[in-house]
Amino acid sequence: MSLLEDLRAALGPAAVLEGQxxxxxxxxxxxxxxxxxxxxxxxxxxxxxxxxxxxxxxxAGVPVIAQGGMTGLAGGANPSGQEIAISLDLLRGIEEVDTASATMVVKAGTPLEECQQAAAAHGLFLALDLGSRGSCHIGGNLSTNAGGIRVIRYGMAREQVLGLEAVLADGTVLSSMNRMLKNNAGYDLKHLFIGSEGTLGLITRAVLRLHPPPGEITTMLCASATYEEVVALLRRAQSDLGNIVAFEAMWRDYFSFNADALKLRFFAAEHPFCVIVESTASREAIETFLAACLDDGLIADALVATSHAQARQIWSVREGHPIEALPNLLNFDVSLPIGQIGHYAEACTAALLKRWPKAHVSFYGHVGDSNVHICVSTLYGPGEDMHSVDDIVYGVLAPYHGSISAEHGIGTLKRPYLHLSRSAEELALMRRVKSALDPKGILNPGKVI
Ligand SMILES: Cc1cc2nc3c(=O)[nH]c(=O)nc-3n(C[C@H](O)[C@H](O)[C@H](O)COP(=O)(O)OP(=O)(O)OC[C@H]3O[C@@H](n4cnc5c(N)ncnc54)[C@H](O)[C@@H]3O)c2cc1C
Known part of the structure; x- marks a missing residue:
């Protein structure tokens, strides 16, 4: 392939890998x-x-795929066999931390955890945080507009970006390395590249917004009897405690599966819902809040982690590694108005169990951000595959006008269902944007749209 020879000549032989x-x-x-x-x-x-x-x-008209940490969950970085992969792993490092403007300039291939540590070393806080923090790259985080556990307080990846550098399909470098919170000078082009999963350009650097450290975080585990009580708990926590930095709900089947496998027990009885609430409020305020919630029947039980180790145990149930061992496990990532999530979970469970009575179906997620994840494990019958499950999960979602992707992106896995969450006019404009930026269609073809 003469293209590879040209690339070797331009970048050096070590920059081009083939075969084994x-x-x-x-x-x-x-x-x-x-x-x-x-x-x-x-x-x-x-x-x-x-x-x-x-x-x-x-x-040469040869398609390419950007590859970051390869922790994506939507198949967005998967090759079809035709593409050349561009790995960003050597574009690694923090170029600058500016404590006066509370910003960080970072290369796209830097792992998220490295950026968090660099911010902390300067007395600042990078608010983006996900379970894959040690492996995912900032470039991948921005390309997927990642969410994670701090969205309720700080917003998604998009909200942490002030400036961006991206390379267009034809090699044009677009440097929009803005460092100011306010800049209304025309179109904010960085948003074209955030969340577009490598289909409009390759992100090479970013200016990230940093925050003051949140202070000491207290982790609580609360048990509730109904989804309505979970929502009431959310609103009460936001009004009484104010500084909520995480609110993660787990339905009984999800919580019990993981807690049992991890041999962890937090309450004397099992409860329909367990919720992790994290706050930076004082211990006294938290105790007063929990007592009032118990008195008013919003929670049936609660515990406050008394050590970092106990907080980690609670989070280990939420991270749910035991459930990953279930056969054919599919993990969905949908969003819909917060008040309707409980009803959707019931309808979705009923529809899935009607089709596969022995399936494992469980729900958990960032309910405070209107985002719920669904775990489905089942043995397929003749003529069935993962899309048989997709059809039910997304089919039940459609009347709620929810989104088929809250935070993981569309990639290849959700592409056939994008029309359920976007109108024909929105899809047409997405195609026009794509053909304006990438007329030959070489950037991550077959993904998103
Ligand atoms: C244990 C675990 C927990 C997770 N938790 C969360 C969570 O809470 N919230 C959440 O949102 N996600 C979560 N994820 C999913 C995943 O970590 C995120 O989607 C992450 O942002 C992907 O980053 P990456 O560097 O691994 O990207 P990759 O998987 O390498 O790529 C993802 C997409 O971005 C494109 N891309 C990558 N780098 C660039 C670049 N520099 N320029 C242009 N396009 C690029 C790729 O082509 C692909 O389309 C989790 C995954 C795991 C395994």
């Missing part, structure tokens, strides 16, 4: 739905080398 030297990582993200390696992996070391790579690929 690529390893298995480029074949699939953590949805584990990819099984085809890319044609080659290119490892640029700078924005200029990303630009050279894209310009050569565009001229």
């Amino acid at each position: 030297e690529m390893g298995s990582k480029p074949a699939s993200d953590m949805s584990y739905t990819g099984n085809t390696p890319p044609r080659a992996v290119i490892r640029p070391r700078s924005t200029a080398e990303v630009a050279t790579t894209l310009s050569l690929c565009n001229a």
